[in-house]
Amino acid sequence: MKAAFYTLGCKVNQAESEYMAELLQRAGFEIVDPNEDADYYIINSCTVTATADQKTRQSVRRFKRKHPQSTVILTGCMPQAFPEDAKKLEQADIVLGNKNDNDILALINRHTAEQNRIISLSEHETGEKFAKCSVSSFGGRVRAFVKIEDGCDRFCSYCIIPKSRGRVRSKPLEDLIKEVSELAQNGIKEIVLVGINLSAYGKGTDLNIADAVEACAEIKGISRIRLGSLEPDHITDSIINRLAKVDKFCPQFHISLQSGCNKTLKSMNRHYTAEEYRELCAKLRNAFKDCSLTTDVMVGFNDESESDFKESLEFVKRTGFEKVHVFPYSERKGTAASKRGDSVSRQKKEKRAAIMISETEKVRLEYLKSYIGKKVNVLVEGRANEEYLRGYTKNYVPVLLKSNKDLTGIETDCVIRSVENGECIAN
Secondary structure (H helix, E strand, C coil), rough: EEEEEEEECCCCHHHHHHHHHHHHHHCCCCCCCCCCCCEEEEEEECCCCCCHHHHHHHHHHHHHHCCCCCCCEEEEEEHHHHHHHHHHHCCCCCEEEEEHHHHHHHHHHHHHHHCEEEECCCCCCCCCCCCCCCCCCCCCCEEEEEEEEECCCCCCCCCCCCHHCCCCEEECHHHHHHHHHHHHCCCCCCCEEEEHHHHHCCCCCCCHHHHHHHHHHCCCCCCCCECCCCCCCCHHHHHHHHCCCCCCCCCCCEEEECCCCHHHHHHHCCCCCCHHHHHHHHHHHHHCCCCEEEEEECCCCCCHHHHHHHHHHHHHHHHHEEEEEEECCCCCCCCCCHHHCCCCHHHHHHHHHHHHHHHHHHHHHHHCCCCCCCCEEEEEEEECCEEEEEEEECCCCCCEEECCCCCCCCCCEEEEEEEECCCCEEC
């Protein structure tokens, strides 16, 4: 039997898809590309925006239309947050939430036996434990996403994630060490620790994110450790000092901003000010050589005025992020912000997004150009095409390296000669 995974959304979803794929592989399934013919198509959904929900619906319908005899399975955050909407997607033969990922094989077997549509959804509960999610490889790659945290307790006014993911819970340190050790034995060189609210790792215990990084650094074969998205108010001076002492740690920080306007941050129920965020950026750049800072910025929040947007834009420009993910606000029913309505038109949202993207891309380009003539160390992840290999520096600069050799999984020094299409070119 063949199964294909189509994953939408964040790195946590990607880690969970890999975990489910291994469950099926151990049961004798062959995992194939979603563009190939398969007996089962698993759509692992995202629900962070209305656009994400739309992509989920389109994907479910597309796979069923193209493969009417196959079994289409919908899982992930969308059915978890909006079970009634998921049930209406009749093209999905099996519907389960992210809480039930471990049941995927049992549900497939049940569907095969009963030949009836299956809906298996249950809500997250306060106090639930971190569900098993470990992988032994990552699709033949040299970089693996390792999920160590789930859930969020922050309740930002625009966000549905606490409903779709439940409360903060963390992977036991001994389980993390066991998983990463096996990944290293199977050729993984770089691990990316990921979570829904990653910087809350260890909440309720004596652990924090620095403990996870330090434990992974002790594992032979792992040469790089990277962190996923972080919340700024969780990154203490103590954590910064500890991370700065780990040689294998990659000094690239993706720290969620959302807005550079204090009025908007307060309306979003974010737990910091723009000034506090900028102070953190200064600390990180001072503590880590070649530190790169990337972020997310939302435009057109429901009560964002034109002056609020300009304030946010100026903050982003002054901070000089190495890369910015820009997205317009979309109302999520069931959130605090949705009860207040939305005073910003779609046209204004799109215009503000275009302006923010244009300005941040200028900074991104100048940052990449600053590497021209410099010698950098690159971990090669594979071949981009017949002429070039693709890899990244420790601070996540994308590099195309001209070579006819197979250097996959090897760290190599090279000199940047130019920048093309958002990537540094080296030889």
